[in-house]
Amino acid sequence: MLAWATGKNRNVHLSLLAGLLIFLLSIFYLKWGTSENEAGVYKHKHSNNTFLSHFKSSFTGVNFGTWEFDVVRDGDNYGLSDSQCSAAFPKLYSDVDEMVSRRENNHISKTDFDSVEGDHVQKSIRAMIHNGELYIVSDDGLAALQSRGFATLHAINRALLTYPDRAQLPNCEFRVYVGDFAGQGDDTLWVYTKPVQSDTENLWLMPDFGMYDWPEAMIGSYTKSRRDMRAVEEEVPWEQKTRKLVWRGIIMPNYQSRQDFLRVAQNRSWADVAAESISEPDGHMISMADFCRWMFVADVKGNSWSGGSKYKHNCHSVFVSQRLAWREIYTGAMVDSGPGQNWVSVRDDWSNLDETLQDLIADPVKAKTIADNSVRTLRDRYLTPAAEACYWRRLIQGYASVSFEPDFYEKDNITWRGTPFSSVALMGTVRWKSDQDSLITVARVRHS
Structure with a gap:
């Protein structure tokens, strides 16, 4: 009887030691297993965290550190908890x-x-x-x-x-x-x-x-668009982008803002703009992902808000548009001045567009800072599928x-x-x- 009890205790002790070892290994992983690059994104791909997630959830009374949003790990996660959503996207709601x-x-x-x-x-x-x-x-x-x-x-x-x-x-x-x-x-x-x-x-x-x-616009799923745009960004890094303002769009009789934009921007040395026409052989069509090949991307409202703006914000480019007139869910995260500036606003009639583009082209450091902020705040946070x-x-x-x-x-x-x-x-x-x-x-x- 004594031998049986001793053996049972030995098994218990071994189980406790094994549990303690796993606990210490998980702490080591959490503290030293990841590192952040300058954009605050983990370099580690977090491709095999399933076990760790289940392991952590069983220790409800243990402080494993504060959770932080990581676009590589969490950007396409549609199932974040309420507390994670609040922590990741405070300006969204x-x-x-x-x-x-x-x-x-x-x-x-x-x-x-x-x-x-x-x-x-x-x-x-x-x-x-x-x-x-x-x-x-x-x-x-x-x-x-x-x-x-x-x-x-x-x-x-x-x-x-x-x-x-x-x-x-x-x-x-x-x-x-x-x-x-x-x-x-x-x-x-x-x-x-x-x-x-x-x-x-x-x-x-x-x-x-x-x-x-959005299949009718030949764009496809949002997640595919983001992947396609990231592929273009890898092919054409910031320094190799065309230093012009790009725009394509359909012109309708009631789209006065687009007509004003073309009047100001066409034939300028800093512009690559044109009205699209599906029926003509040279309809000036470009894919949404290819907008990312330009350093400056224009967005012009149509009947109301512009359905293309969310895609263009996914480029590592400078987003240029009129002052905000229409709200979207991520509008609260858009900043047009100060150190956190992530887009450039111009007058409603585009009268200062020429001056604005000339200044941006002359100050590449400022332009890149705006594009970097856009990637960090919009593309990699407030415009993610998780958000x-x-x-x-x-x-x-x-x-x-x-x-x-x-x-x-x-x-x-x-x-x-x-x-x-x-x-x-x-x-x-x-x-x-x-x-x-x-x-x-x-x-x-x-x-x-």
């Missing part, structure tokens, strides 16, 4: 916080929600989140404006599926508006943009559809805190009000007949 404050004493009601009509119905998709799952209630705007609606819904669904505690997210019902600009009406909508000076209590900023995919997913969840949490609790069932308390997004994504519609022939027909039409 200003619009959500502002809207929550505005509606704190005037909550969104179901009656107000049901009163939406006109353009705001035709270009919006009514959706609901319940127990962390996405449901589509009405597909009024699902086919509007090409792939925007589906791209946005897929992005929301991705942010939900990658969140470990998604069932703990609050329930909410909302409308995704897929148009360029929703106006200043009383309808409560989730929108891609709104004026910087907007004081509306009803328009909630959401991520641009292009942060998921987008964090924003979606913060939007859901903030919006739900000042909104009504949606009804999951119809009045019969049996029929679901919404259709799971997985079905809508496959069928392309919210409602279809239940007989098999109709389902096959719908599927064929959807995938033809």
Whole structure:
């Protein structure tokens, strides 16, 4: 009996010693296993941290140091925790916080929600989140404006599926508006943009559809665009970039700002600008990744915000545009003056564009500092896929805190009000007949 007890204790002691050894090795790894380069990015690729992550999580009472965002390790991580999201992107949620404050004493009601009509119905998709799952209630705007609606819904669904505690997210019902600009009406909508000076209590900023995919513009997925642009950057480092301002874009009759820009910039020694034309053999088309071959990249608003700005910020180039007129989710991280300057703003009529470019070309150190700041703050932090997913969840949490609790069932308390997004994504519609022939027909039409 004594021998058995002694052997058991020996095994316990050996297990404790083994555990202590693993603990000490993990501490050694955390302290000396990584190093940072001048941009604050870990050189180590963190390609095999799965075991360490699980190991660390079991020591809840041990201080393993403060977590810091690392773009190599975390940039494409859609499943950061709430605390990690807050630590990584403190400037990302200003619009959500502002809207929550505005509606704190005037909550969104179901009656107000049901009163939406006109353009705001035709270009919006009514959706609901319940127990962390996405449901589509009405597909009024699902086919509007090409792939925007589906791209946005897929992005929301991705942010939900990658969140470990998604069932703990609050329930909410909302409308995704897929148009360029929703106006200043009383309808409560989730929108891609709104004026910087907007004081509306009803328009909630959401991520641009292009942060998921934009096939009609021949750009493709956002993650692929970022990889393509990084490949160009490796091929053409800063010193080898063309020292000119590049711009391409479509000119429409109501795009006065683009017409003014071309009038000022065309035929200048520092400019490589042209209007695009898909129908002509020489349509001046260049890929989004190839914008990174120039040292200066111009962005000009169209009908409202510019859908190309987020891509251009992914270049290690100097981003040049008019003073901010339209908000996007990352606008709070843009700085146009001081030591943290990460882009260059010019007058709305472009009248000081020539002077601005001449000064930048004459001061390459200043120009590179602005480009470096842009990479560090925008490309490698606030415009990462991780930041987008964090924003979606913060939007859901903030919006739900000042909104009504949606009804999951119809009045019969049996029929679901919404259709799971997985079905809508496959069928392309919210409602279809239940007989098999109709389902096959719908599927064929959807995938033809």
